Each structure stands twice: as structure tokens, then as C-alpha cells.
Amino acid sequence: MLTAMNIRPTTNQVNGPAIHVQGLEKSYKELRVLRGVDLDVARGSIFALLGSNGAGKTTVVKILSTLLKADAGTARVNGFDVVTQAARVRESISLTGQFAAVDEILTGRENLVLVARLRHLDDPGAIADDLLTRFSLTEAGSRRVATYSGGMRRRLDIAMSLIGNPPVIFLDEPTTGLDPEARIEVWQAVKALAQGGTTVLLTTQYLDEAEQLADRIAILHQGRIIVDGTLAELKQLLPAAKVEYVEKQPSLEDVFFAVVGDAAGDGHRGDAETGSQDRMTRSSRK
Ligand SMILES: Nc1ncnc2c1ncn2[C@@H]1O[C@H](COP(=O)(O)OP(=O)(O)OP(=O)(O)O)[C@@H](O)[C@H]1O
Numbered sequence: 001m002l003t004a005m006n007i008r009p010t011t012n013q014v015n016g017p018a019i020h021v022q023g024l025e026k027s028y029k030e031l032r033v034l035r036g037v038d039l040d041v042a043r044g045s046i047f048a049l050l051g052s053n054g055a056g057k058t059t060v061v062k063i064l065s066t067l068l069k070a071d072a073g074t075a076r077v078n079g080f081d082v083v084t085q086a087a088r089v090r091e092s093i094s095l096t097g098q099f100a101a102v103d104e105i106l107t108g109r110e111n112l113v114l115v116a117r118l119r120h121l122d123d124p125g126a127i128a129d130d131l132l133t134r135f136s137l138t139e140a141g142s143r144r145v146a147t148y149s150g151g152m153r154r155r156l157d158i159a160m161s162l163i164g165n166p167p168v169i170f171l172d173e174p175t176t177g178l179d180p181e182a183r184i185e186v187w188q189a190v191k192a193l194a195q196g197g198t199t200v201l202l203t204t205q206y207l208d209e210a211e212q213l214a215d216r217i218a219i220l221h222q223g224r225i226i227v228d229g230t231l232a233e234l235k236q237l238l239p240a241a242k243v244e245y246v247e248k249q250p251s252l253e254d255v256f257f258a259v260v261g262d263a264a265g266d267g268h269r270g271d272a273e274t275g276s277q278d279r280m281t282r283s284s285r286k
């Protein structure tokens, strides 16, 4: 059974799904982008919404984050209705958009302190330092963001979205445009989030990203969720595997890491301070 179960919370339940979407429809003039989207995301899980360019992923995220109104259907986030309880939804979420929203002139730490101040939190400096540690940006924290690599910017962007500990976070194409190493850095950050109990809904065009990260994967196609399940469930949709003799060729990714891994480990890449953890990941892949 691959269809998501439709468990509708009757009140603002803590136990219901973190995100519940039913019959969502949205058109831009004649263009019918969403034609009845149903999905449920369990608390503390990572859910990947896969779809090609223009499938409507960002449209779903915008509706769930109260930036856009659906034409029909219902959506609840953290138990709150996105239309009638929009303010409560906004308190429950953070949204990291398709393009990083960090200030280039400020340092990484200053960006974090600024957001913590804007949210009127106590001890913004301590909050910033904690997030810099969690995202392996401590050394880079005192440098202007203009000097950061794409992966570091993305990590900072995600770190900023965590200020105030929202229970649900939306990541719209968190790794589009990043190189393979930077993608792995972001993946580690996202995995750590879910381990900490945060519910993550991410959109992606990359099958491998969904495979690496997601507890559950849904494919949005022609306005509907055409499949929704765990990776194992999705794989069962294919015919049973045939045993064949195949000479294994290295993948492009294997080659990339074999060639680039050492140079990056020696600090040739602009962000050598991203920590031994990243380098361990790379060397363990060789
Ligand atoms: N404000 C708008 N006005 C008109 N059409 C829009 C608007 N926003 C999105 N669209 C169209 O709706 C469709 C879905 O867009 P959406 O941005 O949700 O797709 P997406 O899956 O996020 O794509 P991508 O992978 O390129 O980010 C596209 O055809 C897009 O051109």
C-alpha cells in the first residue's frame, strides 16, 4: 500500500502528522499546477517531494508555509490549518528557499546573531555559537559570508532557519547548484536535524538526494502525487531484480571523489575548515 494514510488531526494534536495535506489544488490562470495533492509527513521524519522542473514543488511549499493560498483542499502543519491558523503555522515552521538568503557583508556569526535578535531571543551570541558548532562553521564564523563556498552558505542558511527551534522546516531544493562535496555537507546537516526531532520536508529534483535522506518519498507529477512510500516500497514497484554478471564501472561520483578528495583534504578548496567530519566522509568513500 503506497498511498499515504490520511490521518486528519481533529484538533491541534501533538500526536498527529506534522504535515497533513488533502486535495490541494492550485492554478495560475489556465495552468493547473496542483490537481489534488494528498500527503502526510510523520513527525521527526524527512520527507522528500520529488518532481521535475515546473512540477509544482515550490507551489506546495509556498502553500504549506502560508505564502500562497490554495484554490481547494486543506493543509495542516503542526496541527494548524494553513488558512484559518496561519499565524500559528508561521510560528511552527521555517522556510529555506531555493536560493540562499544570507547577508554577504556580515560574517556568518553576525548573520545568526541578527536573526536571533529579530526573534527577540535571549543570548543571541550563545545561540549563534551553538549553531556554528552544529554546522561545522565555527572557524568560518568570523569571516564575511562573501568568502564562503556554496556549501557553507547553504549550511549557514539552514542554520539561520533553525533559530527559535521550529518543529517543522521546509527546504526547497537545498542542494541545487552545489558541487558533490557541498551536497554531502548539506545532507549531513539535514540528517542531524531530523535526528534532533525536527520534521523536514524537502523538495528535490535529484533521485539520489531523496534516496540518501528521506524516510519517505513522494513523486509529484502532472499535479498529483503519483507514488508515495519508503524507498524500499518504491523499489518494489519495479520488476524483481534479475541476477546478471556486470563488470562494475566506477560512477562519475566515484571518480570525482577519488580525484578531488585528496586535494580538498589538503585545504585546496576554499573551506578547508569545514571540519574533519566532512573529510572523513570523503575518505571513507574511497
Ligand atoms: N506566480 C506564478 N504565476 C504563473 N505561473 C507560475 C507562478 N509560479 C509558478 N508558476 C508555474 O507553475 C508551475 C509550477 O511551478 P513551481 O515553481 O511550483 O515548480 P517547481 O516544481 O518548484 O519547479 P523547479 O524545480 O523549477 O523549482 C510552473 O510551470 C511555473 O512556471
Ligand SMILES: [Mg+2]
Pocket (backbone or CB within 6 Å): 057, 058, 059, 098, 172, 173
Ligand atoms: Mg521550485
